[in-house]
Amino acid sequence: MCGDLRSGRIVVVGASLAGLRAAETLRDEGFAGRLTVVGEERRPPYDRPPLSKQVLLGRVRAEETALPRRREVDADWRLGVRATGVDGAARQVLLATGERLPYDRLLIATGTRARPWPDPAQAALDGVFTLRTADDAAGLAERLAAGPRRVLVIGAGFTGSEIASACRERGVAVTVAERGPAPLVGALGGAFGAFAARVQRAHGVDLRCGVTVTALHGRDGRLTGAELSDGSRIEADVAVVALGAVRNTEWLADSGLAAGRRGIACDAGCRAFDMYGIVTDDVFVAGDVARFPHPLFEYQLLSLEHWGNAVAQAAVAAHNMVNPGPRRLPHLSVPAFWSSQFGLNIKSVGVPTFSDHVVVAQGSPEERRFVAVYGYRGRITAAVSVNRAKWLEHYQGLIETAAPFPPAWVGVEPPPSRTPVPSDVPDPKVLSHGPTVALTGHLPDRRLTFRRWDG
Numbered sequence: 001m002c003g004d005l006r007s008g009r010i011v012v013v014g015a016s017l018a019g020l021r022a023a024e025t026l027r028d029e030g031f032a033g034r035l036t037v038v039g040e041e042r043r044p045p046y047d048r049p050p051l052s053k054q055v056l057l058g059r060v061r062a063e064e065t066a067l068p069r070r071r072e073v074d075a076d077w078r079l080g081v082r083a084t085g086v087d088g089a090a091r092q093v094l095l096a097t098g099e100r101l102p103y104d105r106l107l108i109a110t111g112t113r114a115r116p117w118p119d120p121a122q123a124a125l126d127g128v129f130t131l132r133t134a135d136d137a138a139g140l141a142e143r144l145a146a147g148p149r150r151v152l153v154i155g156a157g158f159t160g161s162e163i164a165s166a167c168r169e170r171g172v173a174v175t176v177a178e179r180g181p182a183p184l185v186g187a188l189g190g191a192f193g194a195f196a197a198r199v200q201r202a203h204g205v206d207l208r209c210g211v212t213v214t215a216l217h218g219r220d221g222r223l224t225g226a227e228l229s230d231g232s233r234i235e236a237d238v239a240v241v242a243l244g245a246v247r248n249t250e251w252l253a254d255s256g257l258a259a260g261r262r263g264i265a266c267d268a269g270c271r272a273f274d275m276y277g278i279v280t281d282d283v284f285v286a287g288d289v290a291r292f293p294h295p296l297f298e299y300q301l302l303s304l305e306h307w308g309n310a311v312a313q314a315a316v317a318a319h320n321m322v323n324p325g326p327r328r329l330p331h332l333s334v335p336a337f338w339s340s341q342f343g344l345n346i347k348s349v350g351v352p353t354f355s356d357h358v359v360v361a362q363g364s365p366e367e368r369r370f371v372a373v374y375g376y377r378g379r380i381t382a383a384v385s386v387n388r389a390k391w392l393e394h395y396q397g398l399i400e401t402a403a404p405f406p407p408a409w410v411g412v413e414p415p416p417s418r419t420p421v422p423s424d425v426p427d428p429k430v431l432s433h434g435p436t437v438a439l440t441g442h443l444p445d446r447r448l449t450f451r452r453w454d455g
């Protein structure tokens with residue numbers, strides 16, 4: 001059986017972080033058949049986190065962000081080619097070139113793209129950017145280096161906040177317009193957002209919350225400014241639309257797979273569901289485009305946009321593509337991500353939006369060095385450190401064992417206040433906000449164990 005699975009034809013669609021790591025794992029695990037990797041972008045796989053950090057600061061060029069290779073991958077790399085559909089009955093991937101690529105097993109790793117500005121004419125003004133690709137970053141970095149008068153950042157999630165941080169570090173005036181009450185609220189909740197707002201203002205960001213940008217204006221095809229919902233106007237020669245990500249699933253509309261705006265639903269072994277909720281055994285999913293159940297979070301289908309998840313899920317998916325049922329592994333790693341902005345090293349484990357309360361368990365926001373621990377119905381579900389990452393492993397252990405919230409005190413000095421406050425996370429039913437909900441009644445206080453196989 002194993003022998004069969006290690007031969008044949010595998011197609012990977014999406015040639016970025018998850019696609020590359022999956023291709024490497026397939027060969028590591030002895031897949032000796034024909035491997036084809038299809039990617040819409042012409043560039044070989046590159047890393048996105050530096051695009052909103054080092055690249056905008058001019059420290060690294062966008063062309064220098066190629067992902068390091070863990071090994072040589074013997075594959076047919078079809079870069080610059082878009083997949084347009086999947087014919088599940090015939091087991092073929094349809095390409096924009098008109099070709100049909102036959103497969104025995106398929107991995108979908110098409111990730112997300114930047115949500116565009118809704119008015120195409122305004123979006124086409126010179127000076128209006130989104131930030132998802134290396135080309136986007138190269139263009140924006142060039143504008144920032146040229147010293148614009150003012151940059152308008154639309155949306156204060158992680159990407160928008162990192163862009164604003166880069167602007168301030170370069171001495172560029174920046175206005176941030178955010179619909180919610182504070183920056184980072186969608187990912188970390190209102191209590192943390194209030195801290196983030198203080199930090200941004202202390203760094204000279206003109207932060208406008210509770211407002212939306214209603215129109216972008218231009219003259220002779222160039223951006224000149226924007227209008228906000230409170231009636232105010234901002235003069236800016238650069239605007240960055242940072243309104244979150246859209247999952248690349250439209251190409252699967254006729255595939256019969258459970259693919260929609262929230263991603264492609266799959267089981268814990270990364271096997272895609274079909275549109276009836278029946279699990280397939282030849283189509284796998286990994287990375288930002290996947291929605292997968294996690295027992296620590298009541299088996300809700302999680303859609304993540306985390307670098308570490310793309311790596312871990314790709315490895316599990318690839319392993320399961322070349323191993324029979326009993327040897328398959330679940331994708332159970334605890335979600336984790338990081339961000340650097342305004343001199344803060346922010347790291348998160350767990351799912352902060354899966355919470356009702358949060359407490360500063362160590363350090364203090366005033367010192368800009370602390371750990372905020374999140375709880376849901378009396379158990380710990382997430383921890384976010386600011387300039388204090390060394391403690392996160394400890395909290396990860398508490399999350400994995402569903403330890404009681406609030407946590408027992410572990411610091412050297414007790415923090416000034418240990419009273420949990422509402423974490424004030426957005427309604428999870430709102431599409432733009434992180435994990436999606438599907439309660440199953442699983443008892444989360446049991447630690448799951450699973451077998452590991454060496455062969």
Ligand SMILES: Cc1cc2nc3c(=O)[nH]c(=O)nc-3n(C[C@H](O)[C@H](O)[C@H](O)COP(=O)(O)OP(=O)(O)OC[C@H]3O[C@@H](n4cnc5c(N)ncnc54)[C@H](O)[C@@H]3O)c2cc1C
Pocket residue numbers: 013014015016017018019038039040041047048049050051052081082083084109110111112113131132133159248251286287288289304305306307308310336337338339340
């Ligand atoms: C600016 C920026 C900063 C980030 N910073 C951080 C960070 O600090 N920490 C963190 O944890 N995460 C960060 N991330 C998120 C992280 O980069 C993603 O989680 C990761 O890139 C996901 O990898 P992926 O392979 O699943 O998807 P993607 O990287 O989105 O790749 C999907 C690929 O599939 C291709 N594709 C799509 N549709 C098709 C099709 N139909 N046919 C062929 N190819 C197709 C796309 O062109 C793309 O190349 C950041 C992301 C961005 C954009």
